[in-house]
Amino acid sequence: MRYVLRRLPVLVITLWAAVTLNFLLPRLMPGTPAGAAVAKLAGQGSVSASQRRAIEVMLGVPHGSLASQYWQYLKAIAGGNFGISYTYFPEPVSKVIGAALPWTLALVGTVTVMAFVIGTLLGVLAAWKRGSIFDTAASVGCTFMAAFPYFWTALVLLYVFGFVAGWFPIRGGYSASVSPGWDWSFFVSALGHSVLPAFTILVSGLGGWVLGMRNNMMGVLGEDYIVFAEANGLSPRTVALRYAARNALLPGVTAFGMALGLVVGGSLLTEVVFGYPGIGYLLYNAVVNEDYPLMQALFLVITVSVLMANFVVDLIYGLLDPRVRR
Amino acid sequence: MDTRPPSQSEHAPLLTASGLEVLYEPAGGPPVHAVRGVDISIGQGQLVGLVGESGCGKSTLGYALARLLRPPARIAAGTVVFDSTDITNLDRKSLRGIRHNGLAVVLQSGMNALNPVRRVRGHFHDVLGAQQRLHAAEVDNTAETLLSQVELAPSVLDRYPHELSGGMRQRVAIALALALKPRLVVFDEPTTALDVIVQRAIMDTIARLQAEVGFTALIISHDLGLVLGATDQVWVMYAGRIVERRDSPALATGPLHPYSAALLACQGDPTAEKVELGGIPGSPPDLSKPPEGCAFAPRCWLSGPPCKEEPHEKLVGTGSVTCHMAPTKLEVPKLIRRVDGPSEPIPDSGHGAKVPTTASAAVAKGRGRHRDATTAEPLALIDVTKDFKTKRAAPSEGVQAQGLVQAVAGVSLRLEAGQAMGLVGGSGSGKTTLGRMIVGLERPSSGSITLGNLRVDKLRTRDLPRYWRRVQMVFQDPYAGLNPLHSVGYTVGRAIRNHQGLKGDDYRRELLRLFDTVGLAPPEHYAAKLPHQLSGGQRQRVVIARALAAKPQVLVADEPVSMLDVSLRAEILHLLGELRKNTGASLLYITHDLLSARLVTDQLVVLRQGHIVESGPTSSVLRSPSHPYTVELIAAIPTVQQSQTVPAGAITERPGEPV
Numbered sequence: 004m005r006y007v008l009r010r011l012p013v014l015v016i017t018l019w020a021a022v023t024l025n026f027l028l029p030r031l032m033p034g035t036p037a038g039a040a041v042a043k044l045a046g047q048g049s050v051s052a053s054q055r056r057a058i059e060v061m062l063g064v065p066h067g068s069l070a071s072q073y074w075q076y077l078k079a080i081a082g083g084n085f086g087i088s089y090t091y092f093p094e095p096v097s098k099v100i101g102a103a104l105p106w107t108l109a110l111v112g113t114v115t116v117m118a119f120v121i122g123t124l125l126g127v128l129a130a131w132k133r134g135s136i137f138d139t140a141a142s143v144g145c146t147f148m149a150a151f152p153y154f155w156t157a158l159v160l161l162y163v164f165g166f167v168a169g170w171f172p173i174r175g176g177y178s179a180s181v182s183p184g185w186d187w188s189f190f191v192s193a194l195g196h197s198v199l200p201a202f203t204i205l206v207s208g209l210g211g212w213v214l215g216m217r218n219n220m221m222g223v224l225g226e227d228y229i230v231f232a233e234a235n236g237l238s239p240r241t242v243a244l245r246y247a248a249r250n251a252l253l254p255g256v257t258a259f260g261m262a263l264g265l266v267v268g269g270s271l272l273t274e275v276v277f278g279y280p281g282i283g284y285l286l287y288n289a290v291v292n293e294d295y296p297l298m299q300a301l302f303l304v305i306t307v308s309v310l311m312a313n314f315v316v317d318l319i320y321g322l323l324d325p326r327v328r329r
Numbered sequence: 330m331d332t333r334p335p336s337q338s339e340h341a342p343l344l345t346a347s348g349l350e351v352l353y354e355p356a357g358g359p360p361v362h363a364v365r366g367v368d369i370s371i372g373q374g375q376l377v378g379l380v381g382e383s384g385c386g387k388s389t390l391g392y393a394l395a396r397l398l399r400p401p402a403r404i405a406a407g408t409v410v411f412d413s414t415d416i417t418n419l420d421r422k423s424l425r426g427i428r429h430n431g432l433a434v435v436l437q438s439g440m441n442a443l444n445p446v447r448r449v450r451g452h453f454h455d456v457l458g459a460q461q462r463l464h465a466a467e468v469d470n471t472a473e474t475l476l477s478q479v480e481l482a483p484s485v486l487d488r489y490p491h492e493l494s495g496g497m498r499q500r501v502a503i504a505l506a507l508a509l510k511p512r513l514v515v516f517d518e519p520t521t522a523l524d525v526i527v528q529r530a531i532m533d534t535i536a537r538l539q540a541e542v543g544f545t546a547l548i549i550s551h552d553l554g555l556v557l558g559a560t561d562q563v564w565v566m567y568a569g570r571i572v573e574r575r576d577s578p579a580l581a582t583g584p585l586h587p588y589s590a591a592l593l594a595c596q597g598d599p600t601a602e603k604v605e606l607g608g609i610p611g612s613p614p615d616l617s618k619p620p621e622g623c624a625f626a627p628r629c630w631l632s633g634p635p636c637k638e639e640p641h642e643k644l645v646g647t648g649s650v651t652c653h654m655a656p657t658k659l660e661v662p663k664l665i666r667r668v669d670g671p672s673e674p675i676p677d678s679g680h681g682a683k684v685p686t687t688a689s690a691a692v693a694k695g696r697g698r699h700r701d702a703t704t705a706e707p708l709a710l711i712d713v714t715k716d717f718k719t720k721r722a723a724p725s726e727g728v729q730a731q732g733l734v735q736a737v738a739g740v741s742l743r744l745e746a747g748q749a750m751g752l753v754g755g756s757g758s759g760k761t762t763l764g765r766m767i768v769g770l771e772r773p774s775s776g777s778i779t780l781g782n783l784r785v786d787k788l789r790t791r792d793l794p795r796y797w798r799r800v801q802m803v804f805q806d807p808y809a810g811l812n813p814l815h816s817v818g819y820t821v822g823r824a825i826r827n828h829q830g831l832k833g834d835d836y837r838r839e840l841l842r843l844f845d846t847v848g849l850a851p852p853e854h855y856a857a858k859l860p861h862q863l864s865g866g867q868r869q870r871v872v873i874a875r876a877l878a879a880k881p882q883v884l885v886a887d888e889p890v891s892m893l894d895v896s897l898r899a900e901i902l903h904l905l906g907e908l909r910k911n912t913g914a915s916l917l918y919i920t921h922d923l924l925s926a927r928l929v930t931d932q933l934v935v936l937r938q939g940h941i942v943e944s945g946p947t948s949s950v951l952r953s954p955s956h957p958y959t960v961e962l963i964a965a966i967p968t969v970q971q972s973q974t975v976p977a978g979a980i981t982e983r984p985g986e987p988v
């Protein structure tokens with residue numbers, strides 16, 4: 004499809020720019036992050052020559068031309084070799100991130116999609132029944148929810164359902180009594196642990212989608228093609244869904260792309276509050292411990308995920324709107 | 330539920346409305362009384378036109394009759410009966426039944442009437458599928474038949490709306506309406522915003538379909554000329570009321586209401602030996618404060634003491650008129666006239682004095698004082714071309730051009746100092762591109778443009794502001810051209826400062842003089858207004874004042890009247906003509922409207938797809954065209970034979986009503 008081909012170069016170029024920026028930043032920083040990292044590592048235990056070299060490739064070799072450093076860096080990234088983390092010594096960075104990523108994707112990813120789908124449907128309904136009790140309730144409720152500070156929601160939920168009622172665990176991704184694996188007891192434990200953080204993200208995100216979709220719908224409902232569809236005797240359902248909602252969805256899809264891009268990097272607060280073993284929590288730990296190798300790799304993962312999410316949503320948009328396609 | 334008797338008299342009413350009142354009740358605004366007591370009926374098989382300036386309530390009435398009004402609008406009083414069913418308060422579900430039984434609507438210009446993310450085929454599936462269960466193949470068959478009725482190929486079924494031209498979209502909308510097997514079709518401005526030739530073709534299609542399919546139609550338009558040629562009967566609407574209801578030929582030859590007569594005087598035949606045009610100064614009243622007495626009185630040259638009372642409907646033959654003075658001999662003051670040979674302005678006397686043609690008065694005052702463009706120079710174009718790269722397939726009737734589009738293809742012309750030249754052609758003929766190249770907004774791909782010895786096509790961007798002191802452009806859309814956040818005085822003032830560098834008292838004096846020149850008097854009053862507080866005609870005057878602030882040698886006017894009501898056309902054209910005479914500036918007048926070109930230009934250039942197909946003195950090009958395209962353009966104009974004599978129709982008071 005030509006539409007995809009036309010967008011591909013932009014993706015490649017932005018990806019390259021992100022990777023290169025990630026290469027340059029530690030080298031431009033005052034001091035020598037590589038040296039600091041090596042020194043810190045030495046404090047943790049013995050550092051092998053190959054470990055030292057991996058860190059220097061990523062963060063900057065004291066000697067050697069920039070070009071050859073860049074080449075080494077690219078090779079390391081292609082091999083998934085981001086050096087070694089000293090927060091989680093002696094685990095390699097790639098393994099640490101690999102362990103955290105599924106947690107974040109499963110929790111935040113699912114909830115983001117859920118918030119978008121549920122919020123959009125509620126928005127359609129509110130706009131279609133404009134002026135009804137449902138519409139008023141939804142609008143007021145969502146404005147309230149969207150205005151409520153995010154960490155407040157988290158703390159209130161934690162207190163009420165975690166401490167007082169004791170229905171849900173307070174911290175972590177699963178209980179200590181089970182070990183991660185593809186079995187039922189682990190699944191149940193993980194699900195139980197995800198309820199409160201999921202609910203927090205849902206509550207804080209849902210209102211925006213409802214209000215946004217409602218507004219888009221109201222705009223579209225004033226369009227000529229809605230009046231014309233009605234004049235042609237189409238059923239209210241067809242007019243509401245196929246004519247109004249279908250068009251009102253388009254701006255929402257772009258916003259959804261941004262929300263998806265933030266799934267990996269944007270969940271810091273939730274994960275920290277709930278001690279959830281995902282990327283956000285990892286990033287927090289990396290920053291607190293000045294774990295440069297981990298930070299650098301995380302930034303790369305987050306940027307790439309934003310770019311990829313936007314690319315995918317761009318493609319979806321092309322499917323939904325024939326006017327941008329060719 | 331079909332209660333039609335087996336044999337029907339041809340003109341038994343299919344739709345009647347009595348005492349119909351419509352209110353808009355917007356949140357946080359005063360209610361607008363858009364339809365104020367309308368009694369009408371449409372007979373089986375009739376073609377009725379509904380005309381009036383914009384804002385008179387035509388669309389609102391059309392929507393009320395089709396039960397398409399939505400909040401904040403509501404039918405406040407009266408009844409609508411369609412086919413012996415009272416539909417005034419019918420619920421949504423029963424209304425759908427009525428629509429499938431044949432009450433169809435085609436919306437204003439149809440541009441946005443189609444769902445942008447749905448193919449034409451999908452639209453047909455939705456409409457046909459809503460009536461009865463059909464197999465996909467049956468739907469496709471029916472859709473193809475319907476499309477062929479509106480002269481479109483079956484391939485259109487696979488197109489998205491944005492891949493179709495405006496005219497094609499309107500045809501698709503008509504075909505969709507026909508899918509309802511309608512007995513009554515309400516057309517709201519079916520051809521507004523379409524090219525003249527396309528406009529003519531669509532009207533012909535409607536007329537042919539009406540004869541073939543036999544539906545009854547209400548055609549709403551602001552263009553009386555268009556409606557008169559296409560209908561049996563016309564209703565003239567003003568300020569929410571029907572002020573005259575007559576058979577079309579009778580209205581064409583003898584309007585009884587001053588408003589109808591004035592609307593008629595805004596029409597003319599550009600190919601006649603002598604062309605005169607009237608206008609209606611002022612604008613329709615604000616319907617949130619409906620006026621006392623006759624609503625037309627402030628703009629009526631016949632108004633007298635009785636007009637303080639609301640006039641009553643008087644029956645005339647098969648129609649009616651609502652005016653105290655009817656019948657009187659109606660002679661409408663003309664604002665602008667053109668006879669073969671040198672142009673002939675209308676002296677400011679007689680009727681002209683009674684109608685507030687502030688513009689001409691102001692210009693007359695300023696005459697001789699300001700002959701600004703003393704060193705006028707000729708503008709010459711030699712072999713100018715302009716290519717555009719298209720990102721997307723260019724939608725035009727039938728063909729899809731790709732890659733390079735040649736908007737202007739080797740045009741050479743010469744506009745002498747002080748001359749007025751018209752540039753006419755259909756849409757896509759390259760008129761606007763040519764205008765934009767002349768003012769330096771676009772650079773030719775090849776060829777040269779010179780003003781005196783200045784190579785316009787070679788100007789650097791930073792030299793453009795200086796060039797714009799000599800050449801100014803007036804754009805088509807008086808709404809888009811003004812910053813909504815600034816008072817119009819500020820807008821014009823900035824142009825004065827930029828171009829003339831005036832300050833203090835001189836600046837102030839110049840500002841007031843310009844407002845006066847374009848007929849916005851008293852200037853102090855208008856200068857303080859924001860654009861949305863002015864009517865369309867007033868806004869266009871502001872735009873012209875801003876152009877004049879540069880004291881240009883050349884004024885390029887791109888469709889300055891096409892977005893305005895016809896009632897304002899004469900005023901603005903008159904203004905342009907006077908300004909040109911008094912400042913000595915030359916005028917390049919770009920339009921698709923041959924009538925206005927005839928009235929303000931001496932030379933005419935006809936463009937088609939970027940080429941000049943014909944040029945010469947305006948009256949000879951229009952009166953004896955030699956190129957088939959010019960002939961086609963002229964043929965597309967709806968013609969009305971007018972004569973300003975009142976017919977000897979008996980006028981009676983409506984029985985049972987006080988006089």
Ligand SMILES: Nc1ncnc2c1ncn2[C@@H]1O[C@H](COP(=O)(O)OP(=O)(O)O)[C@@H](O)[C@H]1O
Nearest residue numbers: 353355361363382383384385386387388389616
């Ligand atoms: N949605 C609306 N809210 C308030 N007033 C409106 C609305 N739509 C139209 N009007 C007013 O109703 C009057 C009639 O408008 P309309 O029926 O569109 O006239 P026309 O079709 O003759 O141009 C105008 O005064 C206009 O300002």
Ligand code: SF4
Nearest residue numbers: 623626629636652653
């Ligand atoms: S009633 Fe009077 S003001 Fe109204 S149109 Fe007739 S003459 Fe003019």
Ligand SMILES: [Mg+2]
Nearest residue numbers: 387388437518
């Ligand atoms: Mg209208």
